[in-house]
Amino acid sequence: MTATVETTSPAAEVGAIPSFTVTLKIMRFDPENHGPQAYWDEFEVDVHGTDRVLDALHKIKWEQDGSLTFRRSCAHGICGSDAMRINGRNRLACKTLLKDVNPAKPIIVEPIKGLPVIKDLVVDMEPFFASYREIMPFLITKDGKHPTAERHQNPEQRERFDDTTKCILCAACTSSCPVFWTDGQYFGPAAIVNAHRFIFDSRDQAAADRLEILNDKEGVWRCRTTFNCSEACPRGIEVTKAIQEVKRAMITRAF
Ligand code: SF4
Numbered sequence: 001m002t003a004t005v006e007t008t009s010p011a012a013e014v015g016a017i018p019s020f021t022v023t024l025k026i027m028r029f030d031p032e033n034h035g036p037q038a039y040w041d042e043f044e045v046d047v048h049g050t051d052r053v054l055d056a057l058h059k060i061k062w063e064q065d066g067s068l069t070f071r072r073s074c075a076h077g078i079c080g081s082d083a084m085r086i087n088g089r090n091r092l093a094c095k096t097l098l099k100d101v102n103p104a105k106p107i108i109v110e111p112i113k114g115l116p117v118i119k120d121l122v123v124d125m126e127p128f129f130a131s132y133r134e135i136m137p138f139l140i141t142k143d144g145k146h147p148t149a150e151r152h153q154n155p156e157q158r159e160r161f162d163d164t165t166k167c168i169l170c171a172a173c174t175s176s177c178p179v180f181w182t183d184g185q186y187f188g189p190a191a192i193v194n195a196h197r198f199i200f201d202s203r204d205q206a207a208a209d210r211l212e213i214l215n216d217k218e219g220v221w222r223c224r225t226t227f228n229c230s231e232a233c234p235r236g237i238e239v240t241k242a243i244q245e246v247k248r249a250m251i252t253r254a255f
Pocket residue numbers: 080166167168169170171172173174189190193232233234235236237239
């Protein structure tokens with residue numbers, strides 16, 4: 001007897017990934033080819049239920065408009081290069097599922113705020129990295145000793161700055177901060193988070209220098225504790241708490 005093979009079993013249909021159509025309304029800016037004003041462009045894309053905003057942007061670029069410009073590298077929430085405003089909130093496009101941002105309505109995609117737009121969703125990150133460089137984001141020792149083994153730390157000492165080691169420099173926090181929008185000179189949350197990472201590291205010996213740098217009129221005291229930064233951080237870092245801890249260390253000189 002010959003067995004019959006069913007090509008579409010009910011089980012296969014249950015496991016099928018539903019696809020649907022979404023509209024992306026994207027803020028474009030292309031001074032070379034489209035004049036100095038930003039403008040809105042809309043695209044309809046067929047997507048799968050597991051697709052992310054980054055997948056939809058790729059589909060648009062590959063199938064509809066090759067001139068659409070955005071940054072991305074890892075596509076897995078690690079490199080921090082695809083922060084953008086999605087439905088008015090800073091997010092990583094590669095970590096935002098389309099089904100979670102109300103795909104029944106057009107999904108609004110804009111560049112992050114407070115940094116100069118170069119083209120479409122690509123902003124000039126240099127002011128952001130200039131602040132980052134200023135806080136000296138590297139381990140500094142001053143005692144002149146060159147240990148022959150690792151610089152040991154106990155779990156409690158490591159825990160002190162564990163949260164702020166998770167930063168991927170995506171700028172979602174800094175570009176969601178109203179102080180940074182109005183005063184581009186403010187160091188911004190990300191620079192303070194990265195200063196925190198070294199200020200509270202028991203192996204580092206330049207905490208006082210970093211606190212002095214952040215005691216500037218554009219430093220930590222500009223923070224108005226709006227919590228936008230904590231809400232925006234795709235790594236779940238308690239950004240506002242880190243800023244408060246740096247403020248406290250500045251007053252108490254305890255770190
Ligand atoms: S603290 Fe969070 S939001 Fe800010 S740059 Fe780092 S990872 Fe991005």
